[in-house]
Amino acid sequence: MRFAVIGAGGLGGFFGGLLAAGGHEVNFVVRERTLRSLLTGGLTVSGGFRARLERVMATDDARTVGHVDVVLVTVKADQLDDIADQLPPLVGPGTIVLTMQNGVDAPDRIAAVVGREHVAPCVVRIFTQRDAPGRISHHGGPGTVTFAGWDNVETPVLEACRAAFEGVGIPAPEPADIWVDLWAKAMFIIPSGLLGALSGRAIGELRTGLREELAACIAEVDALARARGVALPPDAVDRTLAFVDEQPADVTTSLQRDLLEGRPSELDGQAGAMVRLGRELRVATPRHQLMYAVLSLREREARA
Template structure:
């Protein structure tokens, strides 16, 4: 397949590298030091599943130069989705499918609004990976999973073709019975852990051991389950137990990317996480007081990181 990855960091580098290694025609759309490194030295992936290097890869900073592709994987930060959607337009042919892999539950709608719902699948991934140097990605855990599905949960030929392509590249791929439930269950963990970690500036070991912060995290997760159900997504209430098990199994010093970005004064995914909870709650008249307090408390720092406030 001819596949483009837009937003080349750890996710795009790892999954795109696997697909290129398997013989697919992969184009990396990158910028800055990453683009320069890919053009000069190619891509190197370090993984417990096996290291590999691709001395020559296709990389460009100009999406309009790519032409039509079979599939586009969007691996930008969630807050870059609107820009990414516009950049993808020139790559869309009659049969092109677009798969977002970011955190959050709004990516499908954001892409469909620009590209048309007929071109978009629901998607997400689970992986622990990081960019250790331009052109070098380190996969730090054995699990690397992509979950995809049609919005209506029908097993279409195009979905099966993409699953086969991913699987042949040694990428674990799952098609759940209900992709929206799967997305919201991941969102429940990511947004709750990210929110509590960001406002407390504490790692997983502290958050889960203090009764006060553990209760805060549980309430944040329950709020998201309630919101999902209010919007018609049948997330089971017992999924909160699963979220807390994930927190309990995390490394004691573990933290979310949103927490790390906010602490470092970088733009974060606040709007796509707690901000999304608050917006969606207001849209369906479902109260979200936990996430609203956290969002309001973190917003000044987020606006400062984006150059919209000075203090």
């Protein structure tokens, strides 16, 4: 297949590197500094998965790539506006665009640029990180990548994309309902990330010392999903808490780590999206409003 990968960080470098090593045509669309690193130093994936590309197809202008079968949008949610103009040149009549961001608003934001018919909401459960430009490491098990068309309808391109991921060792099961999967992940990562950033504590202490607050935050996300028509199971909050209890005590989220370490984060794409949806749907989100307001002060300092 012919892929374009927007970004070459932990996710983009990992997926793009493995797919290219697996024989697919992969075109990275990246910023100028990353472009120089990829063109001169290649791309290395280490850890549980390994790949080495001496020659990388990369550009900072998507117009030089043209239409592709699949676009992987791997940049963080706070960078979506910056890369929006790179998408239309890549999208032909049958192209699908996988939105790999945390949170729930990326599919709508990308659909506003390329149209819903091209967007495949995607949920990534895997731990990778960029150690340096062109140097990606993978940790833990193979994880999963789930995606589907906007209306959960399988197409030949989606089927071929699924086979491409599976062919390089990445499980890509077809979800029963991608929106349920997307919101189920959000119910875990957004409340735990926000509370973790505010308290400076990992999941082990959140689920004991702040369990009632964590449950209340999860319930706010649950209420938003239901107001949006997402068919979550009746016990979704309890399931999320049970998942929290299964995690190693030292687990933190990428949002939490970015905020605590003073880096620009996905705060607006996660907490901000919850607050905006609450206003739009007339669903009360008092805890998310407070956490968003307080953590926005820290976010502004990081971006100053």
